[in-house]
Amino acid sequence: MINHTRFLRTSLGLVAAALLASGCTSSTAAGPNGPAANQNTGPKTPAKAEPVNISNRAKLLFEDAVKAMDTQKKAKAVDYPSLERKFKTALEADPNLAEADYNLGVLAERQGKKDEAKNWYRSALKKKPTLRQASENLAVMSTNEGDIPGAVALYTDVLKRFPDDAASRARLAEIYRQTGDLVKALEFARAALMRDPQSTTALKVMMRTYVDRKQPAIAKMVALRALKLDENDPELHHTVGLIIQGEGDPDGAMLAFKKALEVRPDYLPAHILLAQLSLDAEDYPGAEEHLRKILQAGGNNAAAHLNLGVAYKGQGQYDKAMQEYDEAEKLDPKMAAIFLNRAIILHRAKDAPERALELYKKYVAMAGDEVALSAEAPVFGLMREAEAVVQAKKEAKMAEDQAKQMEELQKKQEAEMKKNGGAQGANPAGAKSEPMEDPTTGDLAPNPASAPNAPAPQKAAPGQKNPAQSDPAEPTDEF
Structure with missing residues (x-):
């Protein structure tokens, strides 16, 4: 508080x-x-x-x-x-x-x-x-700066000089509640109410103490009494919202938190819880509105930047989301959730599963230092999904490379076939060729293809190994 x-x-x-x-x-x-x-x-x-x-x-x-x-x-x-x-x-x-x-x-x-x-x-x-x-x-x-011993000393001094001061007793009760001494917290809150029955500060301490003790019914009774005294106290509505939320009624809690903002629009605790409830309900524009109010009050809030990035991601504004994750990392480089959310965008929106896989592993290493992750943690499913995408991309790349090689080989073969076909086409029928040597005389015989009206060569008689060669100059007997 x-x-x-x-x-x-x-x-x-x-x-x-x-x-x-x-x-x-x-x-x-x-x-x-x-x-x-x-x-x-x-x-x-x-x-x-x-x-x-x-x-x-x-x-x-x-x-x-x-x-x-x-x-x-x-x-x-x-x-x-x-x-x-x-x-x-x-x-x-x-x-x-x-x-x-x-x-x-x-x-x-x-x-x-x-x-x-x-x-x-x-x-x-x-x-x-x-x-x-x-x-x-x-x-x-x-108290707000965390100097609990100093605050206790100051309140104790006030009570020595003003034994009937209810406000100091109520604030001491809150200090004891925050430090876990719930018995003393109730003792000082009751003492404050004995001196000032209308002390809403003491009633709020009692409410919170009963919430801490898992006694929501008593806490709600105290809250109703406090609201009768002051309906314009945003902290009362906020505390009622916490009680209702603890009972498992997020919609009722949201109404109470909104009532706190009606009373005081800049009441940050209500904005914080409404932002979280909106994210849980996937109301990303609503979450963005509350997170902007939180950052307007103080920009050095890494968690608010991270959640604003989540709200942008939910609306498909991935570049804005990545910018908010960068701001969160500047403020708190050890916040593991930054790397998880950044990896999800790289994995599912930016088609960069390799880089996403690196960030998933970084998140697991960082989160494991804080608390052991269950084997069923969502991040492991995301890692398997990213690994499958990486493997599929590798296989697709290999298939593409093989296809290119086959295409190049086919082109090469076609080129060779064209080249060979051109060599064969260089000696067509009827074209001049080199003259052949006569095996009996050693003279060059004319090319039969070039001799006009050349008779077809006769077949040798059966059993004749060396048939006589016809003289092309000898006249034929044909008329």
């Missing part, structure tokens, strides 16, 4: 009242007029301190700054520099106005200036040690 800091306010009708250095703030908010601004909810203090007089001009300037802040918040257009100038002007009018330091700290924190915010809170506490909200905000920041 992410805790948030709050502004201090005052009332124009009470600006002339003297500021008291005693515990003048409440569990909600107060201004420089201290307990007079909220007499019913101000906690008791262990001892009274000397009053500190603040100039009327400083009070008026502070009130003007608070009014400007409220107006801008309603218009949903907060001009942080102008608000800072107004609170600094009030502080210049009277340096003892600790509440101005406090609100400057809140403004700095809202802009992500953590160190500056801490300095303003410490300055406020130095001027007014009983300004409980400054201590609480420092503790909230320590």
Whole structure:
């Protein structure tokens, strides 16, 4: 649960009242007029301190700054520099106005200036040690930064000075819940509700604790009680959604998360869960919408870039998906899922099974370092599929090469046949040929093909081995 800091306010009708250095703030908010601004909810203090007089001009300037802040918040257009100038002007009018330091700290924190915010809170506490909200905000920041011992020390100090403070007890309860001490979490949450029955912070801690203890029915009862107190708290709707989701009703959970966004459109936890539910339901355009909101709030979110890539892939926008995977890898090179999703696109959309197979193997190696993969994990099926495609491509390539070789051989044979056919066609019938030598005389005999009206050679008589040769010059007996 992410805790948030709050502004201090005052009332124009009470600006002339003297500021008291005693515990003048409440569990909600107060201004420089201290307990007079909220007499019913101000906690008791262990001892009274000397009053500190603040100039009327400083009070008026502070009130003007608070009014400007409220107006801008309603218009949903907060001009942080102008608000800072107004609170600094009030502080210049009277340096003892600790509440101005406090609100400057809140403004700095809202802009992500953590160190500056801490300095303003410490300055406020130095001027007014009983300004409980400054201590609480420092503790909230320590909690959000993971400094649990520091946060516990700050809350404990607040409880020593303000034994009846419900807010600090509720936040301590949340710390114990997050660290796994569910017994202490319930103990401090109940103690907070005893001091402030309308503490939604304590009720939210109880809800989450019962969810952690696998007691959703009790958690839902606490949630209904909390919603009666404040229907405009997005965290309450979000927690109800978590309970419903745990009961196996994703549609009901989605409605609760959407209700949280109706109350507060920039509530990131609801966007995160709605994005995941949309991906599970293959509502890729819906997932894209929520993931864009998440990245607008903070671009250094590798998981959001990865999931946005999945949403693009689901819509067939493969190049955009690959770009998001690249962004995710820049932020977290050890995130194994990046390589799996990239491989799927290369395998099934880019016709690059060889490269995909390399990435599948890389994913298996990286994921295996975190948790042993089951033999039935989908990646192994994808690997077999890619290997089959690679093998098929190899066989197709071999067949293509063989076909080319056969084609080249056939062309070569045809060329040789044409060449041989041309040599045979060089001596057609009736063409001149070399004269033959007479075996008896040694003279060259004329080519019979060239002699006109040459008689056909006679067959030798049977048994005559050496028939007489006819003289072509001898006249024939034919008339």
